[in-house]
Amino acid sequence: MRFGRWLRRLRRGGPKTMTSLEAYRLWAEAYPPAPHNRLMEVEQAAMLRLMPSLKGKLVLDLASGTGRYGLVAWKHQARGALALDNSPDMLARNPLTRRVLASAERLPLRGASFDVVVCALALGHLPDLKDALHEIARVLKPGGAALISDLHPLMFCRGAQRTFTTAAGTFAVEHYNHLFSDYHSAACSAGLVLDAVAEPSLEERDNLPVVIVYRFVRPGSVI
DSSP states (O other): OOOOOSSEOOOOOOOEOOOOHHHHHHHGGGSSSSOSSHHHHHHHHHHHHHHHOOTTTTEEEEOTTTHHHHHHHTTTOOOOOEEEOOOHHHHOOOOOOSSEEEEEOOOOOOOOOEEEEESSSSSSSSSOHHHHHOOOHHHHHEEEEEEEEOOOOHHTTTEEEEEEETTEEEEOOOOOOOHHHHHHHHHHHOOEEEEEEOOBBOTTTOBOOOEEEEEOSSSOEEE
């Protein structure tokens, strides 16, 4: 299996669109727990710039996949990291010892149990953000932070798709284009406060943002 570009222009007769579960079932075998293209490198750099200290903290790697941010948590001396994903194929290749198979929209976790929640490039697979943001707020401790990244809505307004390539061909992954206002509204409804935003670009190209990163906090004592 080889990786295609994550973003392709829409064209007549374009790639078949799969649900995220179908796509990650095919993709999991070759999906490394590290940035494997330029977009992901830019995304991770922005996430790390906004990340609070993880030392001694309990971290939820939500939509963890093969464990990219769980490994980041351990590298930064987190006290514990839990991987949660709805894809059994991705989770089976996750190196974290604590793993849970579940949806971001219904977390089988106690309330106020994590200092930091990290959710990378995943909520765009959901048609609605409200339930996932409410669950993130519920499991965060007061003063906790949620770092959420998504593909920038401008990319999709310009006709991009999220794609991957296997020996069987190139496929598109379902993606719902959530605007800044969608995240802000869902977060406010959940009781989260927007604390910071980053919109990094691939500077070697047209300098337009390709990713958006949000840092939300649950009101309470500062972590």
